[in-house]
Amino acid sequence: MGPSNITNRKLKDNVTAKSKFKNGTVNKTHQLDTPKVSRALAETLRSCPDREGTPPRSEQVLAAPTVFGAEGGSLNSRPQDNTSDVIVVQHQYADTVPVSSKASNPHPTIQGGAIDQVMAMLTTIQQSQDKFQKHQESLQSSLDSIHTKMVEQENRIIEKVNTKIDNLKTETTKEVDSLRTNLQSQINNLESAFKASTEQVECVNIVIKNIEESLNENCETKINELLKDGLKLDASVVSATRQTKREGSKYPGLIIAKVCKQDKHRIMKNKKSLKNSAKYAKVYLEDFQTQELRKMNYNMRTVLSAAGKENQFVLRNGVFQKKLQSTIPNVNK
Incomplete structure (x- = not known):
């Protein structure tokens, strides 16, 4: 095939072919319709990107094959046996397509790109799930570590508080005992002072x-x-x-x-x-009255009795006092 994408089949006898066209055996160029299968295949290829991720190819208009020359009658009534007649057929494309690209991938896999995309998506999802699982495990490990540290810190705080409470109790007991001792000492001093003051009265x-x-x-x-x-x-x-x-x-x-x-x-x-x-x-x-005073008073009463004047005196507060005249009885009567 040349750069014009025209497939030429050499005529065994160019003169014979030209004469047939001239004589009217092949009156005009006979154009064939594009096969429906080729059209559907072209649309499918355009809708699916290839594996390298290239965008779909633009629609290529495949022209009907044109017969430039024929020998031995019409195209539909070609004889079965071999003849020297050669028909030159060429296909013209709207866009030039390199022969190498057509030959390398004449029939691409229609569903290959879609499956690769799905597999890529599944792989991405699996990787995301793995990352999420690792993140979740790391988070759980962090939470467990934090909980352990909080429990340990709580225990340390409780232990410190209990120690301080015990120390405070001990100090309070000592202070109370000291205050009690001081108070008792003050009470004893007051009692002694009161007793001393009472005795001084x-x-x-x-x-x-x-x-x-x-x-x-x-x-x-x-x-x-x-x-x-x-x-x-x-x-x-x-x-x-x-x-x-x-x-x-x-x-x-x-x-x-x-x-x-x-x-x-x-x-x-x-x-x-x-x-x-x-x-x-x-x-x-x-x-x-003391014993000496009582003896002295007794002796005084004895003397007064001997003198007959015991009724004229009275003992008041340890002292003999003479009675009033009105109270003295008349002994001469």
Whole structure:
């Protein structure tokens, strides 16, 4: 085939062919229709890209074959046996197609490109799935690592908090014990100071007679009740002790109570009110006298009795005082 894409079949006898055309045996060029199969194949090839990814080829118009010369009658009534007649047939294409390209791939695979595309897509999808799986595994591993670190950090924090709480408890206990010790020491100091101040107050003793005795009695409580209920005074004794009664005496033993000097004056001033109390009517309150003073008073009474003047004097607060004239009885009558 030449560059004009014309297939020439050499005539054995060019003169004979020319004469047949001239004589009217082949009156005109006979054009054949393009086969339908070739047309469909061309459309399919145009719609499918080849494997190298080139775009579909443009539509090629295949012209009907043209008969330039014939011998031995018409084309349809060619004799069966061999003759020297040669028909020259050429196909003209709208676009020139290189012979080498036609010969190298005369019948391309129609579905090859589509299958390759599908396989490429499947490969891409598989690679994407593999990448996603690896990313998911990496993410899960990261989450597990983060969770482990969080648990470890939480445990460390709890351990530190517990340690601090224990230390705080220990320190608080020590501080409380120290405060308790200091407070107790201060209380003891206050008690000692109060006791010392109380002892420095001038106290005197009084004698209480005819207070009934009882088993395991508390003399201080009994005297305080006497002062509160019998004398109606807001006072209290510092101490109180009962003396052993004399043998054969029908009266209970005396109670010697220690009171402040100021309270003693109020007690002696109000002792007459005991006569109006049913409970304490027979109770007597007197000044406390030492043994020497009692002996001296006894001797004084003896002298007054010998002189016949014992009824003219009265012992008040350890002192003999002369009675008033109106109260002195007339002994001469």
